[in-house]
Amino acid sequence: MTESSAAPAAHPSVNFGKVGVLLVNLGTPDGTDYTSMRRYLREFLTDRRVIEWSRFKWYPILFGIVLNTRPRKVGKAYELIWNKERNESFLRTYTRSQAELMTQALGDLSNVVVDWAMRYGQPSIASRIEALKQAGCDRILLFPLYPQYAAATTATVNDKAFQTLLAMRWQPALRTVPPYHDDPAYIEALANSLTRHLATLDWEPEVILTSFHGIPQSYFDKGDPYYCHCMKTARLLRKRLGFSEDKLIVTFQSRFGPEEWLQPYTDKTVEKLARDGVKRIAVMNPGFVSDCLETLEEIAGQAAETFHHNGGEKFAHVPCLNDSADGMKVLETVVRRELQGWAQGLH
Template identity: 80%
Template sequence: MSDEASRAVGELPAEHPPVKIQKVGVLIVNLGTPDGTDYKSMRRYLKEFLTDRRVIEWSRLYWYPILFGIVLNTRPGRVGKAYEEIWNRDLDESYLRTYTRNQSDKLGQILADHPSVQVDWAMRYGQPSIPDKLQALKDAGCDRIVLFPLYPQYAAATTATVNDKAFQALMGMRWQPALRTVPPYHDDPAYIEAIAQSIESHIAGLDWEPEIVLTSFHGIPQSYFLKGDPYHCQCLKTARLVCERLGWPKEKLMVTFQSRFGPEEWLQPYTDKTVEKLARDGVKRMAVINPGFVSDCLETLEEIAGEAGEIFLEHGGEKFTHVPCLNDSESGMKVLETIVRRELQGWV
């Protein structure tokens, strides 16, 4: 049979590469990280982050003059200095990158009982990117992919924008892999147990007992909540379930919100204002945990462990401690394993 005839009946040309299929990918995704603390790296990262319509929902006509005229000229230097304080100097990268890579590596080892499963990681902003990693998984033969935004509580500015970016990448593919997106797991028993155990373990290592423990979640503008974002409700449920698991009176575990930006009103009470008020009101011993963050990062290490601790001590507090995030700990990996194994059902 001639080459022309072979092609006519559907045979592939001899130079056509072999098609790899029958693997399942797992892509864990965190918020993002700059490549360095220098001005250019910070500006590039902040530009990608702050031009996302899911993050800043203001009109572009109003927001862009502020962003490009003021914010991207002043904020990179300030944020870069903050990153320098918590930079992983051994690996010359942010701890968020370190922990996310470790989580991916460990999850791959944990799922070694399923040889068809391939685990990788990406960042919504910065590198490695979601499109690049989705393409790499597809090229490796993954015709089914579980996309795991590492946010226990759903917010349009976090979970939804990860999903948006992934589906946008699929729009450019002729042969798209099947895609599953992991739902929020704010009330999953494995997650609640891990957070409660981390609090118990950390307090057991102290020579003092906190009077108050704050669960500080990243804030969102109040307007996002009023538009129907479920984030606030899911944060409150997480805190309630953790408090019940610990057997504490509800007054001992308080919910606050941090990291507000811009002139809008955000979810309240604000973490920094609450820390200051409690110190002024006579609270001497306090712990803070960030249940909404899977990995320690700028917002936990610099803003809470650093700034919030300073505010508390400067206004009359005597003992302050930050409970680390689950990171790549055994209990943290157990949470990720539980979620991923559930979402892989029917595929492996």
């Protein structure tokens, strides 16, 4: 055999045969300072799935105004709910914990490796897919941690993962977890969480708000199923608890910019309820897997203040499922179902 036709040397110790599970949440800044916040907001607000406006229209606003003013404002908000003990956002704390607990829960599956990532910020999706690949995962289950599907959340996680695969010669096989807004385990966990929290109060709410993150109305008009998924979650939760439509209502929060978003708006509803004489309300956030800025600062903080300022007396915020036993049962149920045919020892 001539030198030019010699067989290439084999790669030393190539790992393969394992299955990765990658839990992915929205993201988090590395700190509450201006630079960290600006870096995070820039990555988030340049995502075409999040802001669908023309770049010619949006970028002058983003780079001329938003990224010069919002980092300080949002940084102050994060300061109020920052996990000082670990010097990180609670979203990072909970997502890491969910991955660690998932590793324990799937201990009977000998070939599964669990990791976690953020769509915006660190650890990045690309870095963790690469790490799983290096650990021998030639199949990866990608789990966007959003019960209700939206292009601005679930789809952009999937986009980023497939974008990572574009640069890889040896790609792992990739499965994406579908929405689980109507999964019985999820509905049961929400019902248990609400019931348990209300049992700790010495008063009963007249109205319970299920506050979901909003999306622009135009996204729904273009065919995004998010609104329908939110309404179905609330309908199933209502049915499970035996509540009327007046007792448990759906609202949408966190709107941004001049566009019309899904309605009714959470802040306006809270204000109206108080002004109409409702004295006791509770708010829960079924669309958030983990407590974060939008639940801790916007709801537990701002919404409570709005309610009391307008005549309300009792306000309760129901924590997200986070890394609770019920919350982990939901995630594990979904993961085991989606791993069928891949994980060794799964029946």
